[in-house]
Amino acid sequence: MAERVSVNPIACEAHGMCAELLPERIVLDEWGYPIVDERPLPGELVSHAQRAAQACPTFALLVERERSRH
Amino acid sequence: MSTAEIQLEHAPGSGQSQAGSLPRLLEGVPAHGAMSLQAHLDIHGEPPSARRRDRRGASALIDQIEQAGLGGRGGAGFPLARKLRGVAEGKGRPVVVVNATEGEPASLKDRTLLETLPHLVLDGAALAARAIGADEAILCVCESATVAQERAAAAIAEREQQLPGDWARIVLANAPQGYVAGQESALVSHLNGGEAKPTFTPPAPYERGVRRRPTLVSNAETLAHAALIARHGARWFRQLGLEEQPGSTLLTLSGPLAYPGVYEVEHGASLASLIEAAGGIKARVRGALFGGYSGTWIEASALSGLALSTPHLSPYGATVGAGVVALLSEHACPVAEVTRVTRWLARESAGQCGPCVHGLDALADTLEQAMHGGVDGGHAAARIEHLAGLVARRGACGHPDGTARFAISGVEVFAAEFADHARHGTCDACARAPELPLPAHPGRSAGNRG
Numbered sequence: 001m002a003e004r005v006s007v008n009p010i011a012c013e014a015h016g017m018c019a020e021l022l023p024e025r026i027v028l029d030e031w032g033y034p035i036v037d038e039r040p041l042p043g044e045l046v047s048h049a050q051r052a053a054q055a056c057p058t059f060a061l062l063v064e065r066e067r068s069r070h
Numbered sequence: 071m072s073t074a075e076i077q078l079e080h081a082p083g084s085g086q087s088q089a090g091s092l093p094r095l096l097e098g099v100p101a102h103g104a105m106s107l108q109a110h111l112d113i114h115g116e117p118p119s120a121r122r123r124d125r126r127g128a129s130a131l132i133d134q135i136e137q138a139g140l141g142g143r144g145g146a147g148f149p150l151a152r153k154l155r156g157v158a159e160g161k162g163r164p165v166v167v168v169n170a171t172e173g174e175p176a177s178l179k180d181r182t183l184l185e186t187l188p189h190l191v192l193d194g195a196a197l198a199a200r201a202i203g204a205d206e207a208i209l210c211v212c213e214s215a216t217v218a219q220e221r222a223a224a225a226i227a228e229r230e231q232q233l234p235g236d237w238a239r240i241v242l243a244n245a246p247q248g249y250v251a252g253q254e255s256a257l258v259s260h261l262n263g264g265e266a267k268p269t270f271t272p273p274a275p276y277e278r279g280v281r282r283r284p285t286l287v288s289n290a291e292t293l294a295h296a297a298l299i300a301r302h303g304a305r306w307f308r309q310l311g312l313e314e315q316p317g318s319t320l321l322t323l324s325g326p327l328a329y330p331g332v333y334e335v336e337h338g339a340s341l342a343s344l345i346e347a348a349g350g351i352k353a354r355v356r357g358a359l360f361g362g363y364s365g366t367w368i369e370a371s372a373l374s375g376l377a378l379s380t381p382h383l384s385p386y387g388a389t390v391g392a393g394v395v396a397l398l399s400e401h402a403c404p405v406a407e408v409t410r411v412t413r414w415l416a417r418e419s420a421g422q423c424g425p426c427v428h429g430l431d432a433l434a435d436t437l438e439q440a441m442h443g444g445v446d447g448g449h450a451a452a453r454i455e456h457l458a459g460l461v462a463r464r465g466a467c468g469h470p471d472g473t474a475r476f477a478i479s480g481v482e483v484f485a486a487e488f489a490d491h492a493r494h495g496t497c498d499a500c501a502r503a504p505e506l507p508l509p510a511h512p513g514r515s516a517g518n519r520g
Contacts, residue, residue: 009423010270010466029460033424 002040003063005049011060018061021052034061090309094318095294096334099186104221107228110189117193118300129201132158135296137304139316144169144289145362145392147380150296153286156276158202160284166199166207166238167261167280170290171245171252173212174362175507176394179320180290182332184211184218187294188225192240194293197300199238202286207238210245210257214509247509249363249418253467254287256420267420268467291320291393311337315379319390324507325397326353337379337390344378344395354400357483359506361391363411364472367483387479396506403499405491407506408480409437414508415473426470429461433477440488443495450492454481
């Protein structure tokens with residue numbers, strides 16, 4: 001049931017808001033795109049992750065219960 | 071005999087297809103043109119028309135394919151039976167998509183199958199459709215493969231006239247040229263009228279694909295094997311190959327050989343036997359690329375004892391992949407080859423994901439700088455390793471991962487050559503005609519439907 005953050009790499013335009021709002025789990029690469037630690041979030045980070053997702057101008061940051069990528 | 075080739079001069083004899091012997095797919099491959107439906111049925115027999123279904127609705131064919139252990143032959147090796155079940159359990163009437171796009175420049179097997187033995191592929195498509203309850207199969211061929219398209223169209227017309235009407239309708243569709251255009255989600259996007267670019271968001275094609283229906287996307291060769299499993303059964307299929315990777319497979323073999331071309335080999339056959347079937351080596355080999363341009367280089371010293379199967383290749387980080395074995399001759403410069411193909415792969419990015427767009431470009435830049443010399447070789451190698459790690463698993467599809475694997479394994483296998491170039495610049499061989507084939511112009515995907 002743990003929540004994780006992930007990024008939709010097609011939607012991401014490297015605005016970088018996510019790394020400012022969730023530095024515990026997100027750093028930016030040399031081109032400004034997020035490198036996301038996708039391990040389950042501890043409870044205290046969930047609200048920060050949700051705020052980061054809401055702040056993303058392209059809605060590319062996802063906070064999901066379970067990640068279902070084929 | 072562990073190999074069979076499609077070379078016309080060495081076409082295998084047309085005997086009875088016997089268990090445990092090759093050729094299977096390439097049985098009776100014609101010297102000119104495509105095998106007719108009648109000749110195909112004379113060699114392989116009628117496809118089983120049984121519609122036996124178990125209570126869950128999955129057909130007996132899916133069970134046979136599962137017991138046979140047939141893995142996908144498009145590169146990833148995913149078990150076909152699991153794909154079939156996933157689609158069969160979906161909501162709505164499924165569709166079959168036969169992936170014969172073969173965007174891998176070093177691979178010719180799917181094109182060759184359609185050009186010479188189209189009915190094997192069409193049988194497999196029709197049988198897969200029946201197994202999952204689909205009434206339509208879409209055969210996708212690259213727009214540049216005009217001969218394969220013409221012969222597939224003629225074979226489809228032949229079946230419409232000569233086969234009873236209870237089989238799925240098969241239609242031919244153009245796919246645009248491009249390395250990632252044949253990726254499953256890109257192909258589905260193209261067939262739905264969109265761009266032939268990978269998509270990221272669920273649902274997966276097996277849940278909702280072409281026209282929002284559950285969609286089976288399967289490689290052409292995979293379905294050709296299924297057509298024979300349907301006739302001869304799982305036990306027959308397993309009489310060749312390995313427990314972990316049963317059956318035979320088509321390989322596209324290139325290099326300094328008397329007869330480069332498409333060969334059918336048993337999984338686990340030795341590379342030496344394949345080379346022998348191809349008329350032997352004409353020049354020293356510097357290394358070999360396995361799986362294609364998203365595959366892995368293996369050094370020359372390891373080749374003599376090598377067996378052709380994913381279990382045998384995995385210690386080298388390699389797989390059979392899409393069935394490519396490319397031997398690089400001593401006349402080629404491995405640094406130039408790795409660099410040139412990496413640049414091509416970077417340009418083949420669909421341009422959607424930042425890490426792929428920027429990372430593959432940076433990877434190609436670094437390789438080019440090392441090739442032209444005057445740089446710190448150790449620094450360049452470290453940068454390449456860093457970039458390869460940086461792009462992996464950060465795209466919507468596997469293109470950055472595959473390109474990183476190709477580049478980093480090339481730099482590792484040809485480490486001495488790279489160090490030499492970084493110090494002294496290009497060598498005489500850098501200017502020679504390239505050995506690894508590339509399409510003249512990288513195809514940027516277009517959204518037009520065929």
